[in-house]
Amino acid sequence: MNIVRKLTLRHMKENKRRTFVTIIGVIISVAMLTAVSTLAASFIEGMKRQTIAEQGEWHVLYRDVNKDQIEAIEQDKTTKDVLLSQDLGFSMLEGSENEQKPYVFIKAYNEKGFSNFPIELIDGRFPKSEDEIVISETIMKDANVQLKIDDKLKLGIGDRIPLDDDYGTEPLDQSVSLAYSYDTNELVEELEVHSNQAFTIVGIMERPNWEPVWxxxxTVLTYLDESVLEAGHTVNASVSWKKxxxxxxxxxxxLANKLKLTAFSSEDFNQTLLRYYGVFSDDLRKTLFTFSAIIMAIIIIGSVSLIYNAFAISVSERSRHLGMLSSxxxxxxxxxxxxxxxxxxxxIISIPIGVVSGITGIGITLMFINEILEKAMLGITGSLPLIVTPLSVIVACLVSILTIFMSTYIPARRASKITAIDAIRQAEDIKLTGKKVKTNRLVRKLFGMEAEIGLKNLKRNKRRYVATILSLVISIILFLSVTxxxxxLKQVNNMTTDHLNFxxxxxxxxxxxxxxxxxxxxTIALDTVTDYSKSNIFNVYTWLGKSEIPSEMQEITYTNEQDEHQLYVEIITLNDEKLKEFADxxxxxxxxLQSQDILNGIAINKTSFGIDNKYYELQPLKKPAGESIxxxxxxxxxxxxxxxxxxxTDTEALPVGVVLDNGLKVIVSEQTLKEVTSNIASGDNDQFFDFYESNLYLKSSDPIKTGKEIDDIREVAIAATNFHEVKQQDEQLILLLSVFTYGFITLITLISVANIFNTISTSIALRKREFAMLKSMGMTPKGFNRMINYESVFYGMKALLYGLPISIGLMYLMHRTLGSSFHSTFTLPWGSLLFVTFAIFLIVGSAMLYASSKVKKENIIDSLKQESI
Structure with a gap:
């Protein structure tokens, strides 16, 4: 090791505190970079696993392939597994009480198909022969056909043939609901049976998630015997790739072209899964990587500020030594x-520790997140795994090395230019003019001599002053913008869910x-149901003049020849008890309200709607109360x-069950609705009653339990939505976002605080001689404290002077960005602004007090003897 490196190591040991603070800052920086890259990889892997759990592990589907084509696919160098399946057809389900699901749909899988596709067995086993079958539990729940394991099931298997040209001429598949005539509303399909087969039930499964609700x-599953391919049958082959x-x-x-599969198209790829591999373009993946790049850039900016400042101070301290070496x-x-x-x-010290710390930190964070996911029921079947890829570690290390290099480049150039004469004379650090340190006369008049000296000190040590201000400004901007x-996002979530009062x-x-x-x-007798509302809804519309409807709604409504605008109206009834409560x-x-002489109603004069992907909430009706529509x-x-x-009257209060959407709600009594509907002539207007619906809205002390109890007592399939789960999912997603954002703020603030303490404490330490001189000229301890306090105030005020306007500008840009989707008024977060103002003065004040407390202990004579600045 040469003499220069030995002197460098010696200097680092002599300045243990500054070296330690720098190492800690770099460790935090590397840990954050590692955490960001690891989190991105973990999230992508988690989404892959989620997709596999929902759709199965396959990448491409080859339809209607024969035995020779299957052999060619299996022998291909890229093929890992081949999952065979075949749609056998439909059969009438005898005894079904569900008018919308009169069939069973028979699908066959080979052994790999049962293991690779997401099929959840509740009881029994998978089929092992063509005469065995697994049925869905929904047959018992929704069709009220009671079957069990070992029961025999005779099925006449066939195709659904449409009888109406509106549905084409090809057989209908499982993705098409029952075919009804658009004119007569009668069933226009028939089952054309082509084979009969007896099955033994060997298992019961959950409803497959690929089965459409409509x-x-x-769905029932049987075994696909590959020997059927000998007879010239064709099947579907879902292939998973090796790479x-x-x-x-x-x-x-x-390969599809080589096998002469003319029907092959891009739709036959598992695009949902392949997006996470980057095979197909994906906005989520792009957003994730873009967001990660932005976070890394911010980390680099904060880290460079700390590390550069540390090395700049190091060069300043070592300038005489470097000059002597030059001589x-x-x-x-x-x-x-x-x-x-x-x-x-x-x-060498920081990067390995930072990488390990980052991986450990994100591992602990994912444990916390996975616990939230389990409680939130976000539809995620598996937890987010901790994925540490060589690429993520290499990226973190390379970016960290780049950060350190960027931080050392300018101080290294400065060091190389130091000459022997300049270093000994300290010329670089004393190049000041009276103009540069000149202060306003009002400073001394208003705050005294101590304030003026403090302000001159800041101007005299401009590099350190700017570095400290930069660190403070970065902290302010990060905290306020991310908050x-x-x-x-919370406000947006509240706009879309606050009106859900059930x-x-x-x-x-x-x-x-x-x-x-x-x-x-x-249902209303259930112990967990705390409140309910039963309502009937009748959908009609009215015509309003331009002065009677908001200008925003005029863009989305039809107009007639009289230039009136069409506004959709929901006539809603409540049961008498709830109607009386709402009327009061x-x-x-x-x-x-119950009068039959005059049909009366209460208008809910509040609506929500979207225009060009922008969300609005406003009053749809400008007519005064007492007028009719x-x-x-x-x-x-x-x-x-x-x-x-x-x-x-009109009101913005919402009775239980009324949901805001694009239109006007009018609350009436059941007698009033009967009177309205009785005025519609029968015959030609019968179709109008398709817009009549009945709903039951529930409040519950335990919505999850209530949902399960309703599922148990229902007789047939029902359309029900648990909005509690929807709201809970939104809240948990916001919580997850908060975990990452506030964790990010905390860590980047730690870097900035370390920089501030390092800069201020070093600056104070290097001014020992100056302070000793001031004390020798008569500055009292009280005056010294006032000078330090004023310096703290000046630091804080200057940081806020730059940080607050920039932050407000960024907040307004975010508001405008969100404003493209949600109509809201920009308001300043006064709570956050006051908090950050207090925090800045606290951080600066603490750093100044910490540094000055050590200076106070110094002997004046010893400090005056100090030769270095």
Whole structure:
């Protein structure tokens, strides 16, 4: 080791505190970079596993392949596994009470198909022969056909043949719901049976997640015997590749062409899964990597500020030593390399520790996140794994090395230019003029001599002053911008979910009146149901003049020849108990609402809608209370007048079950709705009653338990939505985002605080001689404290002067960006602004007090003898 490197190591040991702070800052920086790259890799891997759990592990599907083609696929160099499947057809389900699902849909898999596709067995086993079958539990729940393991099932298997030209001429598959005539609303399909087969039930499974909710058949699975291929049958082959990359997409298309599969298209790739491999373009993947790159850039900026400042101070402290080395023959390269060597030593120590710390930290974070995912029921079947790839570690290390190099480059150049004469005279550090340190006279008049001296000190040590201000400004910007972004997402979430004043909604569709009444009666009797509202909804519309409707809504509404705008209206009834409660709440006479002489209603004068992907909330009706609105309907041929409803009052209060959307809500009594609908002539206008629906809205002390209890008591399939789960998912996603964003703020703030403490404490330490001189001239301890306090104030004020306007500008840009999707008013987060102001003065004040406390202990005579600055 040469003499220059020995002196560098000695200097680092003598300045243990500064070296330690620098190493800690670099470790935090490397840990954050490692965490970001590891988190991105872990998230992508988690999404891959989630997709595999939902859709199975396959990459490309070859349809209708024969035995020879399958052999060619299996022998191909890129093939890992081949999953065979065959759609055998539909069969009538005897005894089914579900009018919308009268069939079973029979699908066959080979052994690898059962193991690789997401099929969840509840009881029993998978089929091992062609006469064995696994049925879905929904057959018992939704069709009320009670079957069990070992039961025999005789099925007449065939194709669904459409009888109406609107559905084409080809057999209908499982993705097409029951075919009904658009004119007569009668069933226009028949089952053409081509074979009969008996099966033994050997297992019961959950409803496959690939089965569409609207499908007309309950999925059942049997075994695909590959010997059927000898007879010339064709099957579908889902292939998983050994290696997944972009080249595989073109290779798969070439293989399909070679096998003469003319029907092959890009739709036959598992695009959802392949997006996470980068084979297909994906906005989520691009956003994730872009976001990661932005975070890394911010980390680099914060880290460079700390590390550069540390090395700049080091060069300043060592300037006399470097000058002395120059006087005895040290070259520019040797002096420059001494700084690079210091950076190398710090990197050798910091980078390995930072990588391990980053991986450990993100591992702990993922443990916390996975616990949230389990509680939140976000539809994620597996936890986010901790994935440490060589690429993520290499990226973190290379970026860290680049950060250290960028931080040392300028100080190294400065070191190489130091001459012997300048270093001994300290010329570089004393190049000041009176103009540069001149202060305003008001400073002394208002705050005293101590304030003026403090301000001159800041100007005299401009490099350190700027470095400290930069660190403070970065902290302010990061905290305020990220906090505003998170709060904005919460506000957006509240705009879309705050009006949901119920937990569960059940729709009557698909049930008879008797079944519906029994379900309502049993449901409202559940112990967990705390409140409910049963309502009927009748969809009509009205015409309003331009002065009676907001200008924003005029863009999305139809106009007639009279230049009136069409506004959709929902006439909503509440059961008498709930209607009386709501009438009392808004100050309306309940008896008048039930009057048959004048049809009265309460307008919910609040709506939400979207225009060009922008979300609005406003009042749709400008008519004053006491006026009537005319109701209209149409039967696809002509418009007809229904009736008029007098608006007794308007309100933005929402009764249980009323959901905001694009239109006007009018609350009426059940008698009023009967009167309105009775005015519609029968015959040609029968189709208009398709817009009539009944719903049951529930509040629950335990919505999850209530949902399960409803599932147990229902007689047939029902359409129900648990909005509690939706709201909980949104809240948990915001929480997950907060974990990352505030964790990021904390770590980057630690870097900035370390920089501030390092800069201020070093600056104070290097001013020992100056302070001793001031004390020798009569500055009292009280005056010294005032000078230090004023310096702290000046640091804080200057940082806030730059940091707050930049932060507000960034917040406004975020608001404008979100404003493209949500209509809201820009408001300053005064709480965050006050907090960051307090925090800045606290950080600077603490650093100054810490550094000055050590200076106070110094002896004046010893400090005056100090030769170095």
């Amino acid at each position: 499908s007309p058949g309950f 997944v990359n972009k080249a595989q997409k073109n290779y798969a298309a070439e 005895v023959g040290a070259t520019k390269k040797q002096k420059r390399n001494s700084v690079y060597f210091e950076g190398f030593i710090i990197g 505003y972004f998170t709060d904005s 937990d569960i909604v059940i729709h009557q569709g698909g049930q008879t009146d008797e079944q519906w009444n029994r379900l309502v009666e049993k 709440e808004v100050g309306v006479d309940f008896q008048e 005319k109701l209209f309907g149409d039967n696809d041929e002509e418009e007809f007048y229904i009736d008029s409803i007098n608006i007794m």
